[in-house]
Amino acid sequence: MTDSVIHLRGVTKTYRMGKDNIVHALRGADLDVRAGEFVALMGPSGSGKSTMMNVLGCLDVPDTGTYILANEDVASLTDDELAAIRNKHIGFVFQTFNLLPRLNALENVELPLIYGGDRHERRERAQRALESVGLGERIHHRPSELSGGQQQRVAIARALLNDPAMILADEPTGNLDSRSTAEILSIFQRLNDEGKTVVMVTHEQDVAQHAKRIVRMRDGVVAGDEIVEQPLRAEEHLATMVAAS
Amino acid sequence: MKILDSFRSALQSVVVNKLRSALTMLGVIIGVAAVIAMVAVGNGASQSVQSSVLALGSNLVSVTPGSQTDAGLRGAGPTIQTLTLDDMRAIQTQLGPTIKAVDAEQRTGRWQVVYAGQNWNTQVTGVSPDYPIVRDWPLTSGDFFTESDLNIFAQVAVIGAMTSQQLFGEADPVGQTIQFRQVFGTGPFARARIINFRVIGLLDTKGSTFGFSRDDQILVPTTTAQRVLQGQTKTVDTIVVKAASSDTMDATTEDVRNVLLQRHKIAEGATPDFTVTNQNDTLAALSNITATFTLLLGAIGGISLLVGGIGIMNIMLVSVNERTREIGIRKAVGARKMDILTQFLIEAVALTGLGGILGILLGYGITQVVQQIQSGLLVIITIGTVAVAVGVSVAIGVVFGLYPAMRAASLHPIQALRYE
Ligand SMILES: Nc1ncnc2c1ncn2[C@@H]1O[C@H](COP(=O)(O)OP(=O)(O)O)[C@@H](O)[C@H]1O
Ligand SMILES: [Mg+2]
Numbered sequence: 234m235t236d237s238v239i240h241l242r243g244v245t246k247t248y249r250m251g252k253d254n255i256v257h258a259l260r261g262a263d264l265d266v267r268a269g270e271f272v273a274l275m276g277p278s279g280s281g282k283s284t285m286m287n288v289l290g291c292l293d294v295p296d297t298g299t300y301i302l303a304n305e306d307v308a309s310l311t312d313d314e315l316a317a318i319r320n321k322h323i324g325f326v327f328q329t330f331n332l333l334p335r336l337n338a339l340e341n342v343e344l345p346l347i348y349g350g351d352r353h354e355r356r357e358r359a360q361r362a363l364e365s366v367g368l369g370e371r372i373h374h375r376p377s378e379l380s381g382g383q384q385q386r387v388a389i390a391r392a393l394l395n396d397p398a399m400i401l402a403d404e405p406t407g408n409l410d411s412r413s414t415a416e417i418l419s420i421f422q423r424l425n426d427e428g429k430t431v432v433m434v435t436h437e438q439d440v441a442q443h444a445k446r447i448v449r450m451r452d453g454v455v456a457g458d459e460i461v462e463q464p465l466r467a468e469e470h471l472a473t474m475v476a477a478s
Numbered sequence: 479m480k481i482l483d484s485f486r487s488a489l490q491s492v493v494v495n496k497l498r499s500a501l502t503m504l505g506v507i508i509g510v511a512a513v514i515a516m517v518a519v520g521n522g523a524s525q526s527v528q529s530s531v532l533a534l535g536s537n538l539v540s541v542t543p544g545s546q547t548d549a550g551l552r553g554a555g556p557t558i559q560t561l562t563l564d565d566m567r568a569i570q571t572q573l574g575p576t577i578k579a580v581d582a583e584q585r586t587g588r589w590q591v592v593y594a595g596q597n598w599n600t601q602v603t604g605v606s607p608d609y610p611i612v613r614d615w616p617l618t619s620g621d622f623f624t625e626s627d628l629n630i631f632a633q634v635a636v637i638g639a640m641t642s643q644q645l646f647g648e649a650d651p652v653g654q655t656i657q658f659r660q661v662f663g664t665g666p667f668a669r670a671r672i673i674n675f676r677v678i679g680l681l682d683t684k685g686s687t688f689g690f691s692r693d694d695q696i697l698v699p700t701t702t703a704q705r706v707l708q709g710q711t712k713t714v715d716t717i718v719v720k721a722a723s724s725d726t727m728d729a730t731t732e733d734v735r736n737v738l739l740q741r742h743k744i745a746e747g748a749t750p751d752f753t754v755t756n757q758n759d760t761l762a763a764l765s766n767i768t769a770t771f772t773l774l775l776g777a778i779g780g781i782s783l784l785v786g787g788i789g790i791m792n793i794m795l796v797s798v799n800e801r802t803r804e805i806g807i808r809k810a811v812g813a814r815k816m817d818i819l820t821q822f823l824i825e826a827v828a829l830t831g832l833g834g835i836l837g838i839l840l841g842y843g844i845t846q847v848v849q850q851i852q853s854g855l856l857v858i859i860t861i862g863t864v865a866v867a868v869g870v871s872v873a874i875g876v877v878f879g880l881y882p883a884m885r886a887a888s889l890h891p892i893q894a895l896r897y898e
Contacts, residue, residue, distance in 0.1 A: 287892050316812050320811060321812070331806075331807045332807075333807060335494060344807075345812055347483045348811065
């Protein structure tokens with residue numbers, strides 16, 4: 234038993250591309266995250282951040298090492314059980330949004346409910362989730378008709394639909410302008426204030442400063458871990474931006 | 479994942495790729511239409527063969543000379559003449575009330591028939607008084623032959639509706655005298671035989687059997703056919719017995735055989751010099767043939783269905799490939815293997831099912847066109863055929879959709895999301 238929701242020990246992940254090209258994406262990573270934390274995961278490109286997030290999000294399983302998620306050893310779970318965890322307990326947000334192009338915003342947000350969770354009033358719930366990320370309108374538009382920031386908010390609404398305990402975001406603001414970045418960060422901070430655990434990959438130091446803790450990776454291992462004394466508040470930043478414009 | 483959601487997303491993707499869906503379905507549409515049309519033609523053929531046989535009279539047991547075992551030789555040598563009118567009378571007296579009627583028939587070939595300068599060439603057959611009962615063939619006017627007509631070799635005739643039309647037009651032929659002529663030799667040496675017959679009855683119309691009109695014929699008493707027309711005294715071609723009902727046909731067949739075995743003094747175990755044929759057996763043999771025919775036609779359609787199925791598999795594989803990212807996204811938000819499998823299976827089944835329905839409509843259309851072109855042709859679409867066609871197209875969706883769907887279901891979420 235441990236008080237961490239995420240408990241990662243000696244996790245390795247190796248990719249083989251062809252015969253001679255072997256990539257050690259993770260080389261024994263250790264990480265503990267407690268409930269209610271807001272962690273920013275930083276590190277140079279290729280250091281294994283995405284691989285780590287995929288493992289944390291049960292999208293992929295480690296080659297070796299242990300991953301204990303909420304006191305459950307992920308190695309013992311079947312594919313379908315992993316799918317159920319992704320569906321109910323983890324909200325994953327991608328850099329490239331990963332929305333279905335043929336569905337409108339509302340239908341995209343409803344998607345997790347199709348595969349599980351409480352199916353009652355799914356239209357209403359999807360609508361409420363969209364409103365909670367500030368997208369009350371344009372909900373019948375397709376992703377291609379929305380801005381990047383709007384698409385990412387649709388993706389966050391989708392991640393929130395089954396009320397997961399943990400939000401994992403892999404460079405969620407990587408493709409966004411500063412205004413949209415601030416909006417997304419304020420959503421994450423609000424969710425974290427409400428008690429959700431948030432782990433977010435970012436390249437940018439000032440984005441990372443919004444988290445309560447920064448974990449640094451290098452060459453597939455965790456190389457640094459620090460507490461952010463005074464996290465920045467995205468709302469304040471947003472307010473000054475609105476005032477300036 | 480609820481089936482309803484799968485159906486919705488399946489229909490969505492069918493609608494989004496309208497042209498591709500239509501082209502993919504075309505294979506199934508053509509296949510199902512082929513099966514429907516071919517089987518309809520086959521069924522129609524078997525139905526018309528059956529009704530043709532029954533048009534010769536129902537519940538018939540017929541006796542022909544010669545044994546079945548020398549059927550192969552029969553064509554080579556002269557026809558064996560072993561059946562007589564007395565055989566018919568013996569059956570009549572010995573089987574009595576257990577049968578409905580019996581008739582002895584003797585074909586005499588085609589004759590030139592003349593009335594008031596009108597010439598017509600037709601088939602003349604000698605028959606006995608129960609012919610109308612045996613052949614289920616009533617008269618529209620006049621009377622049929624009696625026993626006394628047979629006894630005195632009366633030169634009387636009952637004529638078919640079409641023959642009457644040719645010789646008499648719309649007038650009533652009963653009571654008129656017609657001439658039978660047979661010409662021997664040619665040129666100046668030609669000699670003609672002329673025999674007068676009085677028409678005493680007119681047969682009802684019966685239509686055609688196997689493409690031949692049954693209404694073009696002249697009937698005369700069996701004895702008259704033998705003596706007057708053929709110059710022989712004894713033999714007949716066929717004795718036709720009408721059993722009391724369909725159920726007693728086997729018993730009647732046996733009884734007829736026993737009567738004749740006794741009369742012809744055939745020792746036990748020896749080959750009889752006659753053959754007894756049960757109409758039910760004929761029908762069974764014919765329906766066997768037509769069933770094979772229908773099956774063959776159905777198989778041709780089935781092959782196009784198979785080709786259609788392979789088309790479905792091809793397109794589904796392409797679709798799975800194209801939608802790898804979609805599959806990754808669905809898995810990332812919690813879709814299980816089974817969810818993805820059913821989604822793609824239902825998509826395949828939606829394609830083939832829709833194709834099946836359109837195919838049935840097209841097949842129906844084809845049969846209608848065929849009937850317009852060839853108006854005599856009977857085509858029959860049964861509920862069974864339609865049900866099988868729908869069932870098979872759905873099954874094809876499942877069978878040929880399964881492999882692509884399994885490919886989709888077994889994709890790794892991350893590999894699928896990284897797919898470009
Ligand atoms: N699915 C994969 N197949 C092959 N190589 C991969 C795969 N995912 C990641 N890698 C490789 O593993 C290394 C770490 O990648 P990643 O975790 O994406 O790093 P980061 O997100 O920190 O940039 C990189 O060299 C990358 O090319
Ligand atoms: Mg990355």
